[in-house]
Amino acid sequence: MRVAVLGIGHMGRAIALRLLGQGHQVTVWNRTPGKAADVVRAGAAEASSPLGAALGADAALMSLSDDAAVLAVMRGLIELEGDRDSPVIVDTSTVAPDTSRSLRDVAPRRRFVAAPVLGAPGAVEDGTASGLLGGERRLAETLEPVWASLFATHWYCGADPGNATTVKLLSNYQMMAGIAVAAEALAAAEGAGLDPRLLREVFFPLPTIAPALRNRLGRMLDGDHDGWFTTRLGAKDVRLLAETAESLGVVLPIARLVERRYEEAAAQGHGDDDITAVIELVRPREP
CATH class of the missing domain: 1.10.1040.10 (N-(1-d-carboxylethyl)-l-norvaline Dehydrogenase; domain 2)
Structure with a gap:
């Protein structure tokens, strides 16, 4: 699948490298230029904005440090609202349940899944981490190739994305x-x-x-x-x-x-x- 990874900190880097290793097409964006250099060397493309990374993707995965950062990046994706092929926005960050619900409400076409990770970045890289999924089941199921690549196991926590967080x-x-x-x-x-x-x-x-x-x-x-x-x-x-x-x-x-x-x-x-x-x-x- 075509996947954007937004945020190349410890976890975002591990997610991007794991997806690359599993054969996905990955485009990355990071607020601090240069932090994605090793991921780019591994085969990822790099975009200059969250929107640029998400355009044409099947999924855009956010991996950011806190609620404010996640909400700020989501605001940069609002322009995807009119795109019939807009990606599913996925948040792997650890945020408040109400933040997950707000993200669903403002996501382009409400195509949003919360997918916080259970496990360290090393577990993500070697495929032994687990995932928690929250959001519309149909949307979550469309990204099964992503979950299968990232997680050894994952649980669907219900239509309310706040359940997963x-x-x-x-x-x-x-x-x-x-x-x-x-x-x-x-x-x-x-x-x-x-x-x-x-x-x-x-x-x-x-x-x-x-x-x-x-x-x-x-x-x-x-x-x-x-x-x-x-x-x-x-x-x-x-x-x-x-x-x-x-x-x-x-x-x-x-x-x-x-x-x-x-x-x-x-x-x-x-x-x-x-x-x-x-x-x-x-x-x-x-x-």
Whole structure:
């Protein structure tokens, strides 16, 4: 299929490379010139605007950092409204459920599918990520070749695109809370003088440790916070879930606490570090 990828950050880059590797025709656009150079070398075309990338495509996939960025790019696609062959607009970003609904309402001819990703960019590149689909079923089904290329499995979450983004926020919240708790446990273990090798042997195989958390335990122990999912993004995702729940009359006090912990990590100089940096809030300091 002909696919536009709008936004070449960590996830957008992985999506574009995976689609190229699976034989799709890919055109990319990124707000910062030059960031798509390696994707272009891999065979993608590059456009100077979101509209230019989307023209003639079967699907235009957005992969952007937040709600404001997604809405701004969608405004640039409004001119496709009169195009009978306008692409299906797909948002893979993690945004508020109401933002997904707004995107559907303003998308050209309301051809919109929310498709947030479960998995890291590396999982997308090797085809082991999962996807959550929300929107008109018929539209989602027309893009089955894209889903089959990107995801090992995917779930249809209903006609309301906000359903898919709600499930994504729930998934991220559980991961974020688990990492915050694990950070405190590891910091307490370090304070007790326990051997890091013992901690790896005991904690890594535990059935209570989810894969996303297990992947980060070693990095927390090593103090390696070089990653793609930053504390700033993590705090944003937990905030979106808490706000969504509160709008429905459900108060999530633990979510608000988790949100504050990642905000504190960001404020203490770890805003561009991986979410594992939350351990630095509690890690024992050298005397």
